[in-house]
Amino acid sequence: MGPSATNPVKSIEAMFTIVEALKELDGAGVTELADHLELPKSTIHNYLATLEQEEYVVKEGTTYRVGLRFLDLGAYARDQVEMFEVAKPELEHLASETGELANLLVEEHGKGSYLYRTRGEMAVQVKGHVGTRAPLHSTGLGKAILAHLPEERVEAIVDHHGMPASTPETITDRDELFDELERIRDRGFAFDDEERLRGLRCVAAPILANDDVVGAISVSGPTNRLRDTRYREELPQKLLEVQNVIELNVTYS
Amino acid sequence: MGPSATNPVKSIEAMFTIVEALKELDGAGVTELADHLELPKSTIHNYLATLEQEEYVVKEGTTYRVGLRFLDLGAYARDQVEMFEVAKPELEHLASETGELANLLVEEHGKGSYLYRTRGEMAVQVKGHVGTRAPLHSTGLGKAILAHLPEERVEAIVDHHGMPASTPETITDRDELFDELERIRDRGFAFDDEERLRGLRCVAAPILANDDVVGAISVSGPTNRLRDTRYREELPQKLLEVQNVIELNVTYS
DNA sequence: ACTCACGTTCGTAAATACTGAACAGATTTT
């Protein structure tokens, strides 16, 4: 799962530490970053100057910021996911029909990456932007994916990432997770009842292409609006219709 | 414009060369990349292994691909641009009202970065994804931005990037560009008559916040559909309405 | 069974990145 390089290029590790700190701090100056990371000013300066030269970081006066060039690479990576272009309009349809938030997630390095999120009329304000990574075991989307991954991969993922609780409802027991995954396989879709965020429910379905999971889609909204038959039947049905359309278009293209 | 670091970290330069090659080749193996970049296999291997360890590159069997983690940084950088959230729904409105392609561009490092593109019913198929970078002098969006940048910055940008022709219509003469920029300032918006792509016309307007350009919006479509009063009056008017809404929301927020 | 292509490991020579101290601007304090 977490393959560490035998001869890692340390400068690259350091660089990402710096860029991620720059993100965390919402931009920072040389001194501020040096203090934060406990590294010499001159070192930080060299890295930032290099990153600016490569145009991956922007310098505004005395503060450095994460640059848009990462969006070039990131959006490229997203477009490489075949399903994305097909799923996008379908999710928009789903969001506007349900009025809630519709999501698309894919697995990478044992975590989930949101490829797309689109809001319906009444949708909750989303916290994480596109590209955000989330644990698989504590989201409906993630569970839908795990349910269709080979068992040894699921084992490996859980071994490596653990099962940290996001809310009191998060599944933190291994056996319980495997039971849940079986239920999801039987049922064809997953529920997420405040397992990731308090007050947020979610219905999710996997996207399969030739028996391989390529991602998952979901609709999420506040618990008080997602309940009874709307939560249990209506939304799942709408979701499965969209799932079907996407799968058809992905498989034959 | 192109500030080269005094003590650049060469490994970082090399890393981006490798990642960008990986993008260009749409994923590649160690040997293929080594041949392409004329570097030893073992070197490439160390870089890719490091990038994978940091989860910025994905390994599928024997080929390495640009990973979605770049999307995390990229989407973050995009969300940092205040105007983005405000402009997004307005552009969607613009696209659906005109049926054409609506765009949002900001300047960074003397180039334009597309932050958002959304298609109306009849919109041309876009070639570049979000995040793509384009020259400023040869696009309507770019010219709209240049027109409101301090003259010395425009000089510096042109000095550094030159004025390469994309089509026969591209402005390649410095004086001609400055004349055009003045026309754009007087008029309040820019035309792009196949200067970037043959057969594609475009109307663009700057977004100003406290007299500073923060970006530009546009509508673009095929020349045969964008002509006469639709091109000269209708679209500009719609564009300026949207510009107005965005500027109001950006300035007071 | 052999070959060929691939990715990977390893040890070392040589390049280079890291560092603290000194420098240069800006801004704030006195």
Next chain:
DNA sequence: AAAATCTGTTCAGTATTTACGAACGTGAGT
């Protein structure tokens, strides 16, 4: 107005680290 204190930046030497070729391991194809 001078001084103190921020800021980012430069510099040069050493010690680390990277880059490299050759050898290795693995799997596919013949």
